[in-house]
Every structure is written in C-alpha cells, then in structure tokens.
Amino acid sequence: xKLVIINGSPRGKESNSNVITNWIATGIVKSTQVNKISAxxxxxxxxxxxxxxxxxxxxxxxxxxxNINTHREAVDSIEDNSTVVVVFPLYGxxxxxxxxxxxxxxxxxANKKENVKMYYIVHSGFKGANHCRAVxxxxxxxxxxxxxxxxxxxxxxGSEGLRLTPVENLLDFTNDFYSLSKDxxxxxxxxxxxxxxxxxxxxxxxxxxxxxxxxxxxxGYFSRILKQNNAFTKCFDKPYQRKSKKSY
Amino acid sequence: MNIAIINTTDIPLTDKDFNNDKVSIxxxxxxxxxxxxxxxxxxxxxxxxxVHFDDMPKILQTIMNSDLxxxxxxxxxxxxxxxxxxxxxxxxxxxxxxxxxxHGEVHHKARYDRYPExxxxxxxxxxxxxxxxxxxxxWFARVSYNMxxxxxxxxxxxxxxGGLKNEISNH
Ligand SMILES: Cc1cc2nc3c(=O)[nH]c(=O)nc-3n(C[C@H](O)[C@H](O)[C@H](O)COP(=O)(O)O)c2cc1C
Numbered sequence: 001x002k003l004v005i006i007n008g009s010p011r012g013k014e015s016n017s018n019v020i021t022n023w024i025a026t027g028i029v030k031s032t033q034v035n036k037i038s039a040x041x042x043x044x045x046x047x048x049x050x051x052x053x054x055x056x057x058x059x060x061x062x063x064x065x066x067n068i069n070t071h072r073e074a075v076d077s078i079e080d081n082s083t084v085v086v087v088f089p090l091y092g093x094x095x096x097x098x099x100x101x102x103x104x105x106x107x108x109x110a111n112k113k114e115n116v117k118m119y120y121i122v123h124s125g126f127k128g129a130n131h132c133r134a135v136x137x138x139x140x141x142x143x144x145x146x147x148x149x150x151x152x153x154x155x156x157x158g159s160e161g162l163r164l165t166p167v168e169n170l171l172d173f174t175n176d177f178y179s180l181s182k183d184x185x186x187x188x189x190x191x192x193x194x195x196x197x198x199x200x201x202x203x204x205x206x207x208x209x210x211x212x213x214x215x216x217x218x219x220g221y222f223s224r225i226l227k228q229n230n231a232f233t234k235c236f237d238k239p240y241q242r243k244s245k246k247s248y
Numbered sequence: 249m250n251i252a253i254i255n256t257t258d259i260p261l262t263d264k265d266f267n268n269d270k271v272s273i274x275x276x277x278x279x280x281x282x283x284x285x286x287x288x289x290x291x292x293x294x295x296x297x298x299v300h301f302d303d304m305p306k307i308l309q310t311i312m313n314s315d316l317x318x319x320x321x322x323x324x325x326x327x328x329x330x331x332x333x334x335x336x337x338x339x340x341x342x343x344x345x346x347x348x349x350x351h352g353e354v355h356h357k358a359r360y361d362r363y364p365e366x367x368x369x370x371x372x373x374x375x376x377x378x379x380x381x382x383x384x385x386x387w388f389a390r391v392s393y394n395m396x397x398x399x400x401x402x403x404x405x406x407x408x409x410g411g412l413k414n415e416i417s418n419h
Binding site: 203 | 285294296311324325326329330331333336347348352355360362380
C-alpha cells in the first residue's frame with residue numbers, strides 16, 4: 001500500500017494540520033500492528049518530505065503544500081492503488097491558496113492513475129461544521145474530476161487551539177483520529193459515528209450566539225495576544241479607510 | 249459608484265477597456281503578491297495590516313475605496329484559481345479578530361463601517377459544468393457572509409471583458 005499524506009496548511013510543520021497528520025500517520029502505523037514500530041522511529045517533523053517504510057508492503061510519504069518546491073514530487077508520488085489523505089485548514093470557507101495550487105498541479109495525473117483513494121480532513125477555526133460544507137461539495141467534484149475514488153471528508157471545527165493544547169487534554173480527539181486512520185488503513189469509508197463526534201454541531205446554539213453578542217465578540221484569545229504584543233489599543237485601527245481615488 | 253476590478257487572469261485589463269473614471273483596475277499577475285502564511289499577525293501585532301511586505305496594500309485600498317468589487321478568475325479544476333484564492337486569503341486583515349453573528353452563524357466582526365458588494369466573473373477556458381458553477385456560486389455567497397456584504401452577480405464568460413461591461417453598465 002502506498003500512502004501519501006498531504007499537509008495543506010500554509011503554516012507547514014507548525015500547524016494544527018500537522019498535529020492531525022501526525023495522529024493519522026501514527027494511527028496507521030498502529031493499525032498495521034507491526035511490532036517493529038520503535039525501530040521505524042517515525043519522525044514526521046523532519047525534512048520537506050517525510051518518507052517512512054512502515055512494513056515491506058507499506059510506504060508512507062508526507063508532503064507540505066506550504067513548500068511549493070515539493071508540489072511536483074508530491075504529485076509524482078501518487079501511483080496506481082495509492083491512498084491519499086489531504087488535511088487542510090479552512091481559509092475563507094475553502095482550501096488555502098497554496099493548497100488550491102497543489103490541486104491544480106494534480107491535473108496532470110487526472111484520469112491517468114488507477115484505483116487512487118482520496119480521504120480529506122478539513123478543520124476550521126469556527127465551531128459549527130456548516131462552515132466547511134461548501135468546500136466539502138467541491139472535494140467530491142475534484143475527486144471525480146481527477147478520476148479518483150472519493151472516500152469521504154472528516155470535518156473538525158474549532159481547531160485553532162490544537163497545536164497549543166497539552167496532548168493529555170486531547171485524548172478524545174486523538175482516539176477519534178486513530179479511528180479514522182483505521183478506516184484509511186482498511187480502505188473503508190470513514191465511520192459515521194466518528195464523523196459525527198468530530199463535527200459536534202452544524203450551527204451554533206442560540207445561547208452561544210447570545211454569549212457572543214453579550215461579550216461584544218471578544219473570545220479572550222485574541223485580546224490576550226494583542227495585549228502581549230502591546231497592540232491592544234490599535235486593535236480597531238482602520239488603515240484602509242475609504243479614500244478618494246486620486247489620493248493613493 | 250466606485251468599482252474595483254481585481255483581475256487575476258493573465259490577460260491584463262487597462263483603464264481604456266472601461267473608459268470610466270469610477271473604475272479602478274488591479275491586474276494581480278503583474279504585481280508582487282505573497283501567499284498568506286496564516287501567522288494572524290495582521291490581527292495580533294499590526295492590526296489591519298499584513299506584516300509581510302508585498303503589493304497587497306494596493307489591492308486592499310482599491311477594494312475599500314469601492315462600492316462594488318469585481319473579482320475575475322480563471323476556473324481551474326472546477327473552482328476559482330489559486331491566484332484569486334491568494335488574493336482572498338489576504339483580505340483577512342479587513343476583518344477584526346473578534347466574533348459576530350452573520351446569517352445565523354459565527355463570523356469575524358467588521359473592522360470597517362462598510363464593505364463593498366462583491367461580484368465574480370469566471371473565465372470559461374473550457375466549458376464550466378453546471379455542477380462546478382453551482383459549487384462556486386454557493387461558496388462565493390459564503391465569502392460575502394465572511395465579508396459582511398452581498399453578492400451582486402456571478403457570471404461566466406469566455407473573456408474578462410464582454411459580460412462584465414454589460415453588468416457594469418446595468419449597475
Ligand atoms: C487567511 C485565513 C482565513 C481563514 N478562514 C477561515 C474560515 O473561513 N473559517 C474558519 O472557520 N476558520 C478560518 N481560518 C482559521 C483556520 O482555519 C484555523 O486557524 C486553523 O486551525 C488553522 O490550522 P493550521 O494551523 O493547520 O493552519 C482562517 C485562517 C486564516 C489565516
């Protein structure tokens with residue numbers, strides 16, 4: 001089995017996507033049940049491309065779309081019968097531009113590879129999976145356009161804190177992502193119950209919305225960082241306030 | 249009505265194409281534009297301004313001076329091009345990091361008192377299937393929710409100019 005993992009975050013290795021891709025990769029290694037795991041020493045933090053031979057019959061390659069120079073190599077690593085897992089953060093209700101560029105580069109292998117399975121994991125800053133549904137529709141279209149097999153999209157809203165949260169507070173998520181990796185390793189669709197757990201809810205509740213109005217939308221998170229950076233007093237600046245056409 | 253035209257195709261447009269001093273054009277392929285790196289420093293260090301220097305400020309000022317911003321994009325593998333997506337990702341500093349409710353959902357709060365309406369011209373290098381068109385139209389409506397504004401029109405055309413001139417004269 002050839003497994004290609006694509007980290008679609010512009011933040012590359014410092015991203016929430018990397019936390020997720022590491023869970024997926026580790027989960028896949030676990031689900032192959034090889035007892036040589038420690039010998040393999042999977043270190044997904046190194047290099048522009050991380051390549052690991054898990055067992056004789058399984059090769060895992062990982063690429064970062066943030067590194068444009070490796071896009072072509074990532075495309076070339078997709079062979080007949082490969083399984084591809086693409087993980088990206090929601091940017092403007094779709095994929096980040098750099099990941100769209102990578103998708104455009106996949107066009108050269110459209111309808112040229114046999115039996116390629118595509119799994120997607122999309123995560124967003126906002127809670128409420130509804131934000132990710134528009135791009136989910138596109139991912140179905142894209143996979144069909146490429147002539148690959150669409151295996152599903154897992155949506156994880158509210159991801160911004162993942163990379164900053166101690167692992168022991170993330171055990172539920174870790175287990176859900178391990179469960180997704182088992183599905184990937186088996187080549188089956190994502191388990192619907194795991195997908196539901198990850199989604200949480202589609203739309204925010206009325207209480208949540210009232211809370212946002214009452215707090216003037218201040219979640220605390222950004223205020224804290226603005227204060228740390230001595231930038232809080234400038235937080236409502238309007239540098240591009242409308243000007244007459246001639247004045248810029 | 250001021251109209252901003254953000255042309256992300258590689259066919260440049262000029263003022264002469266419109267002959268209308270309310271129209272401002274930016275051809276993104278001939279300026280320096282970097283990809284958003286997701287650092288959030290436009291929210292947390294220099295509020296409203298990207299910390300990475302390129303020509304994006306020109307686009308942001310052109311957008312904010314307009315009443316209608318028209319984005320022109322090639323359609324690549326069934327979606328807007330990465331070039332237009334690059335521009336849209338870098339509009340993040342126009343919003344504020346705090347939250348607000350728009351269309352029954354949580355979105356970022358407005359940084360400015362008003363935002364231009366938005367429109368999209370999709371260039372048909374190959375025929376755009378109706379499902380691809382619907383996917384893009386549905387997604388573009390969501391872009392308008394993020395920007396606290398409305399979609400004026402989405403059209404497909406085989407050149408950046410033909411249909412757009414008609415739309416502009418209608419508005
Ligand atoms: C330019 C930009 C646009 C974003 N757009 C959205 C969005 O439309 N909806 C959303 O829920 N989160 C949005 N986010 C938040 C990211 O999806 C979120 O921070 C995510 O956890 C980043 O993951 P990463 O560390 O893997 O890049 C955006 C972030 C950036 C930098």
